[in-house]
Each structure stands twice: as structure tokens, then as C-alpha cells.
Amino acid sequence: MSNILVILESRDGSLRAASLEALGAARIIADQRGASVIALATEKCELDATLLGGAGADKVLLADAASHSADGAAATAARVAKESDANVVLLSATVRGRDLTARIAALLDTGFAADCTAIDADAMTFTRPEFGGRAFATVKINGPVAVASLRGNFFAAAGREASAEVSEVTSETGVSMVTEISSQAGGRPDVSEATKVVSGGRGMGDAENWPLLEAVADAIPGCALGATRAVVDSGWRPHSEQVGQTGKTVAPELYIAAGISGAIQHLAGMSSSKVIVAINKDAEAPIFKHATYGIVGDALEVLPALAEELSKLDL
Amino acid sequence: MNIISFVKRVPATTANVAIADNKLNPEGVEFVLNPYDEFAVEESLAIKEAAGAGSITAISFGAGETQKELRTVLAMGADTAVLLANPAAPEADGATTARVLAENCKGREFDLLMFGKQSVDRDQHGVGPAVATLLGVPCITEVVKLELAEGKVIAEREIEGAREIVEATLPCAITCQKGLNTPRFASLRGIMAAKKKPLEVVDVEIGETTVEVVAMNLPPARPAGRIVGEGAAAVPELVSALRNEAKVL
Ligand SMILES: Cc1cc2nc3c(=O)[nH]c(=O)nc-3n(C[C@H](O)[C@H](O)[C@H](O)COP(=O)(O)OP(=O)(O)OC[C@H]3O[C@@H](n4cnc5c(N)ncnc54)[C@H](O)[C@@H]3O)c2cc1C
Numbered sequence: 001m002s003n004i005l006v007i008l009e010s011r012d013g014s015l016r017a018a019s020l021e022a023l024g025a026a027r028i029i030a031d032q033r034g035a036s037v038i039a040l041a042t043e044k045c046e047l048d049a050t051l052l053g054g055a056g057a058d059k060v061l062l063a064d065a066a067s068h069s070a071d072g073a074a075a076t077a078a079r080v081a082k083e084s085d086a087n088v089v090l091l092s093a094t095v096r097g098r099d100l101t102a103r104i105a106a107l108l109d110t111g112f113a114a115d116c117t118a119i120d121a122d123a124m125t126f127t128r129p130e131f132g133g134r135a136f137a138t139v140k141i142n143g144p145v146a147v148a149s150l151r152g153n154f155f156a157a158a159g160r161e162a163s164a165e166v167s168e169v170t171s172e173t174g175v176s177m178v179t180e181i182s183s184q185a186g187g188r189p190d191v192s193e194a195t196k197v198v199s200g201g202r203g204m205g206d207a208e209n210w211p212l213l214e215a216v217a218d219a220i221p222g223c224a225l226g227a228t229r230a231v232v233d234s235g236w237r238p239h240s241e242q243v244g245q246t247g248k249t250v251a252p253e254l255y256i257a258a259g260i261s262g263a264i265q266h267l268a269g270m271s272s273s274k275v276i277v278a279i280n281k282d283a284e285a286p287i288f289k290h291a292t293y294g295i296v297g298d299a300l301e302v303l304p305a306l307a308e309e310l311s312k313l314d315l
Numbered sequence: 316m317n318i319i320s321f322v323k324r325v326p327a328t329t330a331n332v333a334i335a336d337n338k339l340n341p342e343g344v345e346f347v348l349n350p351y352d353e354f355a356v357e358e359s360l361a362i363k364e365a366a367g368a369g370s371i372t373a374i375s376f377g378a379g380e381t382q383k384e385l386r387t388v389l390a391m392g393a394d395t396a397v398l399l400a401n402p403a404a405p406e407a408d409g410a411t412t413a414r415v416l417a418e419n420c421k422g423r424e425f426d427l428l429m430f431g432k433q434s435v436d437r438d439q440h441g442v443g444p445a446v447a448t449l450l451g452v453p454c455i456t457e458v459v460k461l462e463l464a465e466g467k468v469i470a471e472r473e474i475e476g477a478r479e480i481v482e483a484t485l486p487c488a489i490t491c492q493k494g495l496n497t498p499r500f501a502s503l504r505g506i507m508a509a510k511k512k513p514l515e516v517v518d519v520e521i522g523e524t525t526v527e528v529v530a531m532n533l534p535p536a537r538p539a540g541r542i543v544g545e546g547a548a549a550v551p552e553l554v555s556a557l558r559n560e561a562k563v564l
Contacts, residue, residue, distance in 0.1 A: 011477070070444070070481075071453055095474040099456040102409060102441025106448035111410040111525025114439045125529055130437055131339065134332035138530040139408070142523065176453040176483035183477045190476035196563070220564070239459075239494045240473050245328050245435060246350060246493050254563040265328050271534065275561045277553065283542070290537055293556055297546035305547035309554045315564060 003036045004029050005086035006057065007077050007104075009096055010045035011181065018092035018193065020055040020157040022150050025119055026090050027056030027158040032121040038084050039164065042073035042171065053164035055157035060164045065171035068096065072174025074103035079172060081108060081145060088124075093149035094192075101149040110143025115249070117154045117272070132245040132268030152193055153251045184240060188217065191224040191241055192248040199226030199243055199270070203259020203280060203299055207236035212303040213258060219310035226250065228266050244269035256306075258299040262287025279303070316369035320359040320429040321416060321446075322352040322388055324381045324405070325436045337531040338406050339436070348384045351431025353498035354491035358461060359429045360392045361496060370394045372423070376415050377404045382514060389509035390501030396514040401521050408526035409437060413445030415519055420450055428488035432457045440490075447488035454488035455481045459495050 004026040008019040019039075026037045039057040041047060043065045052060050063076050077100065081089055089104055091097040093115045105112035117136070118127040126148050127138045141147070184190075191197055198216045200209075210225075217223040227237040229244055243250055245268040255273035260266060262278070262285055270276070271290055278291035279302045288294045295302055326332070326339060327347045333340040356373070363369045373388040373396040375381045381404075385396040399419055401407075407415070420428070428450075430443035440456075447454030453468075460471035468487045471480055473494075501509070543552045558564045 011474075016475075068479075070456070071448070074448065095457050095472065098440040099444050099454075102413070102439070102443075102445040103448045103454075105410050105441070105525075106413060106445040111408055112439070112441055112445075113526060114409070114441055123529075128438075129534075130531075131326065131330075131332045132328060132435060132438065133534060135334060135339070136532050136534055137337075137528050138532075140527045140529050141525065142527055143410075143525050174453075176455055176481055176487075178479050179482050180480040181474075181477050182479075193475050240476075242493075254557065254561075268328070271537070275557065275563050276537075276540070277557070288540070288542065290540075292538075292540040292561065293553055294540060294542040295544060295546070295549045295553060296542060297549070301547045302550060305550040306554070309550050310564075313554070313558070313564065 002087040003038055003084050004088045004090065005081050005084060006037060006039045007089065007091045007100060008039050008041040009092055009094060010041055010043055013045045015045060015047065016092065016094070018094060018152050021152065021155040022090045022092050023052065023056035024157040025150055025155040029088060029119065029121045038086065040077060040080050042076050043068055047166060049163045049166050053162035054160055057164040060166045061169045062166060063169050063171040068178040069174025070096070070099050070103065070176055072172050074100050074107060075172035075174065077104050078107035080169065087145050089145060089147045091149045093151045097149045101147055105147040108143070108145045108147065110145045110147060111141040112147040113139050113141060114149045115151045116148050117151050132265065133249070133271060134268065151249070151251065153195065189222055189224045191226045191243060192250055194222055194224035195252050196220050196223040196254045197226045197250055197252045198223055198256040198258070199260060200231060200258050201228040201260030202230040204231070205300065209300060210236070212300060215307035216256065216303055216310065219307050219315065221315055228260055257287055258303060260287055261285050262290060316363055316366040316427065317425050318359045318363060318369065318371045318427045318429060319420065319423065319425045320356050320371055320373050320388065320393060322356065322373055322375045322384055323349045323434045324375065324377050324384045325349045325434050328435055332533070334531050334533065337528045346380070348387055349431050349434045351433055351491060354493065354495045355429040355431050356388050356391055356393065357496045357498040358491055362427065362463065372397060374399065374416065374419070376407070376412055376519070378402050385514055386509050387501060389512045389514065390505040391499060392505060395512060398514065398516045399519045400516050401519050403521055407521060408524055409439035409441040410445055410525040411521060413442050413449060415521065416442065417446045417449035419519070420446070426485050428452070430488065430490045432490040432492045443488055443490035452486050452488055453483035454490070455483055456490040457492040458489050459492050461489060461495065
């Protein structure tokens with residue numbers, strides 16, 4: 001029997017929420033085929049057997065590496081994939097996850113699909129964006145194992161009542177080593193992981209106007225800040241907030257675009273958001289063609305009103 | 316310092332994507348050097364300049380037209396270029412591309428393998444780490460800051476919500492992210508010099524590809540939206556729509 005292996009991602013000893021989405025996707029494939037879902041944490045971390053079981057795992061393996069080494073983690077994952085007879089390996093399409101996806105495929109002499117947005121468990125095909133989201137390819141992996149990373153917010157944890165059985169495994173040692181991690185200040189979620197995003201463009205006028213966007217983000221729990229390349233290139237905001245073809249790709253439930261024209265490269269990063277709100281003073285701005293709701297007006301006036309209205313809701 | 320800088324010819328990010336036979340219809344599409352590969356080339360040049368010695372070889376797995384992008388890289392300052400030519404190269408998946416590149420690196424001397432973090436056509440983010448894995452060298456992906464010291468590489472990269480410092484030993488592969496540097500433009504002198512630099516074309520076999528595209532579609536059209544109103548006065552209606560209609564608040 002063939003199994004589904006999910007590579008869990010952790011940081012500072014705690015599991016990243018994106019890993020639960022991968023477990024949910026794995027559960028669907030496993031149920032279709034009567035297979036098991038095996039989860040592997042490639043570094044030491046705190047694991048909750050009920051949380052992981054509920055998300056979709058049958059078995060959880062905890063490796064003993066003290067910190068992240070990409071080549072070490074890939075070697076551990078490839079060994080476990082062989083030992084556990086896995087013919088599908090799933091990861092999250094994070095910076096680390098995409099890196100590992102390619103390495104694990106190389107070690108297992110097979111192909112990989114990054115950033116998948118859908119899986120057909122019957123045909124065992126993966127759908128993924130190409131050309132910055134201007135096309136979607138459905139691919140079949142012809143090697144012995146299908147290795148794929150899953151884009152955030154497209155899959156969900158299984159939500160079942162089950163507890164996974166946890167055991168320990170040894171890690172392979174790597175050459176490259178993470179020696180330091182510094183969290184970005186602000187306490188807001190990263191734009192690529194958030195379910196709500198408020199994003200500003202050149203129409204915000206100046207870096208000094210960002211508190212208006214921050215006030216909106218503060219009124220919505222779990223809301224991240226985003227920006228266009230024009231804003232990042234002007235030095236108003238850090239590159240880590242850039243959304244688009246040369247920034248991050250996001251698919252939140254809600255994306256609020258303030259003073260953003262809707263250039264093709266920006267749309268590439270956010271057009272699969274569930275609900276898009278555009279605030280732009282130009283009624284002809286291309287962003288309105290992609291928006292669910294639009295307000296024609298000055299962002300510097302609309303945003304404070306929005307922050308106030310949202311704070312009344314006490315979300 | 317011997318550096319191999321890998322480049323790809325890709326459709327411009329503004330290109331209108333039309334699909335024929337489950338692939339991009341190249342008709343009327345402008346092709347450019349992959350923007351992330353420009354960061355890799357620039358970093359290679361800066362490292363060689365700082366070291367005061369060494370050579371930079373640009374390698375591309377591409378169709379014949381890719382000679383144009385390789386000339387651009389030579390004009391920026393690379394010393395030699397190699398085109399691993401196959402007409403089907405533009406459609407090859409990440410794992411297949413990595414296999415072809417790795418096979419052709421065997422027997423070449425290198426300290427650094429420089430890649431863009433992704434090519435903006437297939438968007439797989441995996442050729443760099445896959446080549447490194449096949450060659451058995453360490454790799455650091457999505458690098459925004461790079462330091463070399465005594466056989467060691469210290470790199471900084473942005474992960475979700477944090478920055479991490481990663482150390483590895485040379486030889487090593489690096490994939491380059493925006494923020495690492497500002498790529499130079501080729502000077503007129505560089506363009507003239509590039510015409511005389513060696514550009515070798517080697518025909519390569521692809522063999523069986525590991526990933527098969529069974530369908531390719533344009534993204535589903537978004538349902539039509541609506542303008543809720545003008546200015547701050549429209550805010551209550553917007554919030555009510557988000558809460559009661561779209562149910563995202
Ligand atoms: C290779 C390449 C890669 C790229 N990658 C990216 C990327 O990853 N992400 C990205 O975002 N861009 C990217 N771009 C740039 C992209 O083409 C656009 O230039 C950029 O997205 C525009 O940003 P903007 O919407 O903030 O600015 P603009 O296009 O200048 O738009 C500003 C908008 O604000 C409106 N406005 C002005 N004042 C106000 C006001 N007071 N209130 C409300 N609205 C107002 C205007 O009507 C206008 O629509 C890339 C370009 C290239 C060539």
C-alpha cells in the first residue's frame with residue numbers, strides 16, 4: 001500500500017499553521033485510496049497529537065534535528081518517504097517548503113509541482129498557476145513519487161476527531177544551517193499567510209500616510225499589510241510586504257487595495273483573493289475590473305472612515 | 316572565483332498569455348531575460364569584481380533564440396556563455412531542467428552556482444535547489460544578502476514574517492531574490508565586447524520529462540463586482556456588504 005507523506009514546518013519550536021492545510025489535502029487523497037497520512041517534522045518541535053490527528057494525520061514522526069538545514073531536512077524527508085512507502089509527498093508552498101519540494105524530488109529521482117491550488121485525487125493531477133497566475137496548468141508527475149507544495153488558503157485541515165500516533169526518528173545531518181532567525185517587528189501576520197490583507201499603492205501619496213492603512217488593519221483581527229512595487233521601490237515599505245509577480249502571492253478571504261491601479265504584475269499576486277475591495281479616485285482604474293466592491297474616492301479620506309466603521313463592529 | 320550563472324529566456328511579465336496545445340502561444344509575445352536571473356548575473360559580476368579574479372560562465376537551457384539573452388548577459392560582463400539547446404526546452408518542467416543543467420555541470424569547475432529564485436514562466440522555484448541536490452552541493456534559496464568569507468557563505472533570506480541567516484560552505488548554489496542588488500545595464504562597450512565573447516551552442520537531449528501538462532487554462536473569470544459609491548459616504552454600505560453579503564467580516 002502506498003502512503004501520503006506530509007512535511008510539517010515549524011519555527012522556534014512551534015508548528016506553522018500552513019502545515020495543517022497540507023494535512024487536510026493529504027487526508028482527502030488518502031481516503032480516496034485507502035492509504036495512510038504520515039506527517040514528518042524534520043526538526044524538533046512541540047507537536048499536539050490531537051491537533052495533527054484532527055487535521056488529517058494518522059501517524060506523526062518527529063525528527064531530532066535541533067535547527068533547520070534545508071539539505072538535512074530534504075535528506076530526512078527522502079529517507080522517510082522511502083521507509084514509509086510514500087508515493088505522494090506534500091509540503092506548504094512557503095520559502096522553506098518550496099526549497100524542500102525541489103530537493104526531495106531530486107533525491108527521489110522524480111518531478112515536482114510547486115504552489116498547487118487544487119488536487120484531483122482521482123486522476124492524481126495537480127493544478128498550479130504559471131506565468132504569474134495568467135494561466136493554470138494541470139500536471140501529472142511521471143516519476144515514482146509525486147512531490148508537491150500547496151499554496152496557502154487553498155486547502156483546509158480535515159476537521160475530524162482523531163489523535164495521531166507520535167514517534168521519533170533520527171535526522172540526517174546537513175551542510176547548510178540556519179544560524180539565526182529574527183522575527184519582523186509589528187506582530188502582524190505575514191502578508192502571504194494572512195486571511196485578510198489591506199494593501200496600499202502609490203495613491204497613498206506618502207509613507208507618512210501609512211498609519212491610515214494600519215488603523216484599518218488594526219480593526220480587523222489577523223489582518224496583514226501589503227504594498228505595490230511602486231511603494232516598495234519608493235522606499236515607503238519593506239519588500240517583505242510587496243504583493244505581485246516579483247513579490248508575494250496571496251489569496252486571502254479579503255484584499256483591500258487602496259490607491260492601487262491594478263497593474264498586471266500586481267494582479268498576478270492577488271487576483272485569486274476571494275473578495276477584493278478597491279478604493280481609487282480614478283473610476284477608470286483597471287483594479288475596478290477585478291474588484292468585488294469598489295469605492296471611487298480619495299483613499300486618504302475613505303480609509304479613516306473605514307477604520308472607524310470597522311471599529312464599531314468590534315471584530 | 317569561478318561562477319556559473321544560470322539564465323532563462325521568458326515571456327515579459329506584461330505579455331498577454333494565450334494558450335495553444337496546452338502551452339503558451341508565443342505569437343506576438345515579447346521575450347526577456349528572466350528578471351530574477353538579472354539579480355544572479357549582477358551578484359556574480361560583483362563577486363568577481365570584489366575578488367579581482369575568476370570567471371563567469373552563463374548557461375541557459377533553451378531554444379535557439381536564447382542566444383539573444385545570453386549575448387545580453389555577456390554584454391553585462393559574463394566571460395563565456397553556453398546554450399544547452401533543445402527546441403522543447405521552454406516547456407520543460409523544473410525537475411527536467413535541473414537534470415539537464417546538472418548533467419552539463421559535471422566536469423566544470425565552480426565555486427558558486429547562481430540562479431534566480433524562480434523563472435517567471437513556470438514559477439516552480441525549484442531549479443536551483445534541484446541542481447544543487449543532484450550535484451551534491453549546498454544551496455541557499457531566495458537570498459537578499461550574501462557574504463563570502465574563507466570558503467564560507469553567509470546569506471540572509473526572508474521567510475514568512477522573519478529573516479533568517481543561513482551558513483554553508485563553498486562550492487554552493489544560491490538563488491537570488493529581489494533586494495539582493497540592482498542589476499546593471501549593459502554599456503555600449505559591453506555590447507561591443509559581447510560580440511567577440513565565446514558563445515557555445517551544445518545540442519542536448521531532454522529524455523523523458525518528469526512532469527506532463529495534461530491541461531492548461533486561463534484563470535477563471537472573476538464574477539462581476541460593483542461600485543458601492545463615492546468617497547467616505549460609501550463606507551457604511553461597503554462594510555455592510557462585506558459583513559452580510561460576502562460574509563468575510
Ligand atoms: C518585471 C516587473 C515586475 C513587477 N512586479 C510587480 C509586483 O510584484 N508588484 C507590483 O505591485 N507591481 C509590480 N510591477 C510594477 C507594476 O507594473 C506597476 O508599476 C505597479 O504595480 C504600480 O503600483 P501602484 O498601483 O501603487 O501605482 P500606480 O500605477 O501609479 O497607481 C496609483 C493609483 O492610485 C490612484 N490614486 C492616486 N491618488 C489617489 C488617492 N488620493 N486616493 C485613491 N487613489 C489614488 C491612481 O488613480 C492610480 O490608479 C512590476 C513591473 C515589472 C516590469
